[in-house]
Amino acid sequence: xxxxxxxxxxxxxxxxxxxxxxxxxxxxxxxxxxxxxxxxxxxxxxxxxxxxxxxxxxxxxxxxxxxxxxxxxxxxxxxxxxxxxxxxxxxxxxxxxxxxxxxxxxxxxxxxxxxxxxxxxxxxxxxxxxxxxxxxxxxxxxxxxxxxxxxxxxxxxxxxxxxxxxxxxxxxxxxxxxxxxxxxxxxxxxxxxxxxxxxxxxxxxxxxxxxxxxxxxxxxxxxxxxxxxxxxxxxxxxxxxxxxxxxxxxxxxxxxxxx
Amino acid sequence: xxxxxxxxxxxxxxxxxxxxxxxxxxxxxxxxxxxxxxxxxxxxxxxxxxxxxxxxxxxxxxxxxxxxxxxxxxxxxxxxxxxxxxxxxxxxxxxxxxxxxxxxxxxxxxxxxxxxxxxxxxxxxxxxxxxxxxxxxxxxxxxxxxxxxxxxxxxxxxxxxxxxxxxxxxxxxxxxxxxxxxxxxxxxxxxxxxxxxxxxxxxxxxxxxxxxxxxxxxxxxxxxxxxxxxxxxxxxxxxxxxxxxxxxxxxxxxxxxxxxxxxxxxxxxxxxxxxxxxxxxxxxxxxxxxxxxxxxxxxxxxxxxxxxxxxxxxxxxxxxxxxxxxxxxxxxxxxxxxxxxxxxxxxxxxxxxxxxxxxxxxxxxxxxxxxxxxxxxxxxxxxxxxxxxxxxxxxxxxxxxxxxxxxxxxxxxxxxxxxxxxxxxxxxxxxxxxxxxxxxxxxxxxxxxxxxxxxxxxxxxxxxxxxxxxxxxxxxxxxxxxxxxxxxxxxxxxxxxxxxxxxxxxxxxxxxxxxxxxxxxxxxxxxxxxxxxxxxxxxxxxxxxxxxxxxxxxxxxxxxxxxxxxxxxxxxxxxxx
Ligand SMILES: Nc1ncnc2c1ncn2[C@@H]1O[C@H](COP(=O)(O)OP(=O)(O)O)[C@@H](O)[C@H]1O
Ligand SMILES: [Mg+2]
Numbered sequence: 001x002x003x004x005x006x007x008x009x010x011x012x013x014x015x016x017x018x019x020x021x022x023x024x025x026x027x028x029x030x031x032x033x034x035x036x037x038x039x040x041x042x043x044x045x046x047x048x049x050x051x052x053x054x055x056x057x058x059x060x061x062x063x064x065x066x067x068x069x070x071x072x073x074x075x076x077x078x079x080x081x082x083x084x085x086x087x088x089x090x091x092x093x094x095x096x097x098x099x100x101x102x103x104x105x106x107x108x109x110x111x112x113x114x115x116x117x118x119x120x121x122x123x124x125x126x127x128x129x130x131x132x133x134x135x136x137x138x139x140x141x142x143x144x145x146x147x148x149x150x151x152x153x154x155x156x157x158x159x160x161x162x163x164x165x166x167x168x169x170x171x172x173x174x175x176x177x178x179x180x181x182x183x184x185x186x187x188x189x190x191x192x193x194x195x196x197x198x199x200x201x202x203x204x205x206x207x208x209x210x211x212x213x214x215x216x217x218x219x220x221x222x223x224x225x226x227x228x229x230x231x232x233x234x235x236x237x238x239x240x241x242x243x244x245x246x247x248x249x250x251x252x253x254x255x256x257x258x259x
Numbered sequence: 260x261x262x263x264x265x266x267x268x269x270x271x272x273x274x275x276x277x278x279x280x281x282x283x284x285x286x287x288x289x290x291x292x293x294x295x296x297x298x299x300x301x302x303x304x305x306x307x308x309x310x311x312x313x314x315x316x317x318x319x320x321x322x323x324x325x326x327x328x329x330x331x332x333x334x335x336x337x338x339x340x341x342x343x344x345x346x347x348x349x350x351x352x353x354x355x356x357x358x359x360x361x362x363x364x365x366x367x368x369x370x371x372x373x374x375x376x377x378x379x380x381x382x383x384x385x386x387x388x389x390x391x392x393x394x395x396x397x398x399x400x401x402x403x404x405x406x407x408x409x410x411x412x413x414x415x416x417x418x419x420x421x422x423x424x425x426x427x428x429x430x431x432x433x434x435x436x437x438x439x440x441x442x443x444x445x446x447x448x449x450x451x452x453x454x455x456x457x458x459x460x461x462x463x464x465x466x467x468x469x470x471x472x473x474x475x476x477x478x479x480x481x482x483x484x485x486x487x488x489x490x491x492x493x494x495x496x497x498x499x500x501x502x503x504x505x506x507x508x509x510x511x512x513x514x515x516x517x518x519x520x521x522x523x524x525x526x527x528x529x530x531x532x533x534x535x536x537x538x539x540x541x542x543x544x545x546x547x548x549x550x551x552x553x554x555x556x557x558x559x560x561x562x563x564x565x566x567x568x569x570x571x572x573x574x575x576x577x578x579x580x581x582x583x584x585x586x587x588x589x590x591x592x593x594x595x596x597x598x599x600x601x602x603x604x605x606x607x608x609x610x611x612x613x614x615x616x617x618x619x620x621x622x623x624x625x626x627x628x629x630x631x632x633x634x635x636x637x638x639x640x641x642x643x644x645x646x647x648x649x650x651x652x653x654x655x656x657x658x659x660x661x662x663x664x665x666x667x668x669x670x671x672x673x674x675x676x677x678x679x680x681x682x683x684x685x686x687x688x689x690x691x692x693x694x695x696x697x698x699x700x701x702x703x704x705x706x707x708x709x710x711x712x713x714x715x716x717x718x719x720x721x722x723x724x725x726x727x728x729x730x731x732x733x734x735x736x737x738x739x740x741x742x743x744x745x746x747x748x749x750x751x752x753x754x755x756x757x758x759x760x761x762x763x764x765x766x767x768x769x770x771x772x773x774x775x776x777x778x779x780x781x782x783x784x785x786x787x788x789x790x791x792x793x794x795x796x797x798x799x800x801x802x803x804x805x806x807x808x809x810x811x812x813x814x815x816x817x818x819x820x821x822x823x824x825x826x827x828x829x830x831x832x833x834x835x836x
Pocket of ligand 1: 040
């Protein structure tokens with residue numbers, strides 16, 4: 001069996017010289033092609049954990065393996081060119097056109113020009129923004145949802161085998177968000193990538209992910225498929241978390257029936 | 260009016276070209292230094308504070324002082340490195356360039372740091388996330404996004420630099436400031452206005468072109484950026500053409516910052532040109548600056564005054580006879596600096612204390628000794644140098660002078676001040692035409708506290724034996740004049756002239772810039788002060804000009820020394836004793 005796409009082994013990170021730990025001894029293996037959602041309250045260490053995977057944050061302790069190799073075997077920027085990264089703020093470069101934004105990583109990797117152009121068109125099709133209309137536009141001329149699609153396209157441009165997403169659609173309206181999350185899941189399956197997505201929406205996590213990692217106070221308190229976590233041996237706070245969407249769904253049904 | 264405007268206009272290519280060369284170099288150097296410093300300060304918090312503080316502190320130094328400071332620093336540096344075969348001039352371009360460069364740095368540094376700090380954190384995170392190195396992030400994300408703010412800083416710096424460059428004239432760098440400084444000295448307000456207007460116009464044009472670039476950068480419109488840059492490049496090339504075309508002249512003539520010196524330097528240049536030698540002038544230099552520049556071979560020739568050298572350079576307070584002083588001075592100059600005193604020009608220009616006639620008579624003052632009695636009730640005005648000079652210490656201590664108030668003026672305004680009664684006594688040049696024009700009297704120095712001030716041609720060590728130069732300057736020297744004049748000189752050297760006699764002498768007036776128009780015939784009474792031309796020191800540069808045929812109608816009519824102790828005047832001075 002091949003090694004996991006991502007392997008965190010006992011990683012710890014403190015921002016205050018060891019007085020407290022933003023991430024405390026977290027170990028997770030993410031299999032190739034798996035979709036993992038990290039869920040937890042605000043400040044529970046989700047972002048810090050994710051950013052240690054592509055070394056935007058260096059762990060104080062522990063190991064990070066990417067496809068079986070230490071993440072520290074490469075220069076950090078080379079590692080990052082191999083891993084797609086999407087953030088809530090999108091961070092499109094405002095001085096570059098949509099096409100140029102998508103082409104950033106291939107360009108850094110020194111791809112030939114024609115190949116970059118072909119790839120850009122392909123990605124715009126993939127995120128359903130026709131190149132003819134959008135390639136030359138500037139980011140300011142897009143809606144929030146469109147910008148986030150470009151953010152995804154940019155992350156996928158250099159054909160990464162791993163994509164990290166930090167609350168990518170958190171700032172969008174629920175309808176757009178639903179469309180985009182489903183669209184992304186479809187892309188994930190189509191491209192066969194490994195995805196790790198942070199979300200604070202348990203419903204979204206349950207609907208989307210193969211497995212869930214639940215964090216609290218810097219610790220990983222549960223890790224498993226939705227059905228496993230709902231089982232009796234999960235910690236009470238995890239069960240409460242999973243109960244919530246069930247209760248909500250029930251009430252929604254009742255109210256719609258009443259009406 | 261038209262005439263002075265035409266003169267000003269004729270000098271524009273030269274002044275503008277030098278001004279543009281200086282400000283463009285300072286801006287280029289400023290950018291080259293500021294950008295890396297600003298980037299360093301942005302990345303490294305430990306560096307940020309010292310860099311920003313230093314730039315702010317430099318900004319608080321008055322610009323003229325900053326320019327003046329670089330001269331001694333460079334001179335010391337030049338002396339220290341001359342052993343290594345490194346030769347550079349501490350005067351003119353270099354000190355101006357360094358001062359202006361430092362001056363231009365604050366707005367660029369401040370705006371660059373602010374612009375970089377203003378880049379959105381999400382964008383910075385995304386740049387790292389897609390795999391940029393910090394260098395790639397800086398070049399392709401941070402700097403382009405900060406560019407509009409940086410350009411605004413560059414604009415501010417450019418306007419400051421162009422304005423401040425006018426102040427480089429006193430350290431010997433030609434600029435549009437030459438109009439202003441010359442105009443101020445010679446009361447040529449057309450020049451002053453022309454200088455202000457041309458500097459302001461230049462600043463405005465550059466600012467607008469940079470604004471075009473700035474807006475192009477902000478809107479990411481390449482066309483605007485290119486148009487602005489092309490405009491700037493074209494302007495620099497066009498204005499630099501005159502100074503690049505004509506190679507700089509061979510001999511450098513220095514001049515201090517008052518009217519007589521401007522005219523003398525012009526005379527010397529004309530004389531050299533007549534002998535087929537090319538020359539350029541560096542006018543408006545400070546008294547000590549000009550001497551040190553000569554000793555350092557940065558200028559080749561200038562006119563100084565024996566008393567000034569005696570007191571300022573030699574630090575002497577004793578008062579030998581005229582001839583002895585000249586001999587001692589020549590020997591000292593040669594020994595200590597290798598400077599050659601080529602010879603006296605045959606006229607003097609002494610520091611003296613002057614009062615308005617009505618005021619002096621009302622107080623019963625005719626000598627400095629008289630003045631000492633009433634001084635505690637009076638206000639004295641001096642030029643910027645006077646109170647720092649040995650001569651002032653000598654008269655002050657020699658007569659026990661104590662004044663109620665002491666004020667310093669630019670010399671033009673010093674004369675205005677005494678005319679208007681703002682001060683009671685001033686430090687005048689004994690040969691200044693304004694003494695007669697304003698009906699001032701020169702107070703007699705009965706104790707001989709003030710040394711004689713014979714104008715003397717000095718040559719730099721490198722030119723001390725330059726035959727061609729000496730032959731060209733020969734006609735200006737006193738001994739080459741008619742026998743009658745020569746006799747008078749020896750007479751005047753043998754006979755100390757009472758300063759009181761000076762007041763009877765007549766002012767001659769010469770237009771600034773061009774000593775072409777002949778003055779009206781020498782009438783016995785001084786002409787009134789006219790506003791279109793400066794008063795000229797009497798018996799001095801004007802007569803020399805006339806003698807040299809620069810004033811054709813006066814040729815051969817006047818021997819300057821001949822009229823110095825006019826019969827009436829010497830009677831008067833005898834009567835005073
Ligand atoms: N750069 C940082 N410097 C200091 N503390 C940080 C930094 N980043 C995160 N933290 C702290 O670490 C903890 C975890 O943060 P984070 O991983 O961002 O949480 P989450 O993404 O789950 O909201 C929080 O207490 C946060 O304040
Ligand atoms: Mg977070």
